[in-house]
């Protein structure tokens with residue numbers, strides 16, 4: 001049995017750099033749901049025990065639909081993580097959320113279609129499990145992320161609703177406009193079901209989203225491309241890593 005008290009970091013596209021950790025070692029984990037996306041990387045940041053997991057695999061070979069979100073959350077739980085900080089690239093659905101800005105998410109809309117959204121394929125007799133999801137991102141971790149953004153002077157948004165789409169394709173203009181009308185602020189392909197599974201597993205979870213593009217709703221801009229996303233987050237990735245280090249340093 002692994003000891004508890006570790007901090008899990010799920011690295012999204014381009015935000016899964018193993019060099020973040022000191023004394024790093026790879027750990028292979030299996031779960032009843034299959035294997036996580038990659039070997040877990042255990043090590044320390046600022047003297048705190050952390051476990052890093054590359055959401056899409058270390059070589060980014062796993063499309064969003066085929067990420068084994070259940071195995072990822074279960075593996076982090078089994079290795080002893082009692083908090084998860086996730087990172088993700090996202091598209092902006094609001095003029096005021098600019099490229100390179102960070103958004104500390106507080107709500108999600110799950111627009112995925114082909115994913116496992118619960119650990120329970122079957123309930124125990126008279127043991128139904130329906131998890132509360134009104135406020136799915138942990139308030140304490142969110143407060144710390146926002147506080148650290150303030151301290152480091154990073155342009156950020158204290159709240160934000162993310163809509164997670166199935167992908168791997170981007171949205172049509174009609175969809176993008178509809179998501180804006182629904183009240184979504186940013187768009188990505190991975191926060192659901194990861195966040196809801198962490199809630200079901202009882203692990204406090206927060207996510208920092210880096211805005212890389214304006215999706216396709218803006219009529220004065222060319223629609224998003226994968227190359228644009230890569231270029232913008234490569235240019236801003238150190239904001240996210242410095243934020244994680246700052247938050248982890250200050251965690252109890």
Ligand code: ADE
Nearest residue numbers: 089090091187188189215
């Ligand atoms: N990730 C980054 N930008 C995105 C977009 N526009 N749509 C979906 N996922 C994204």
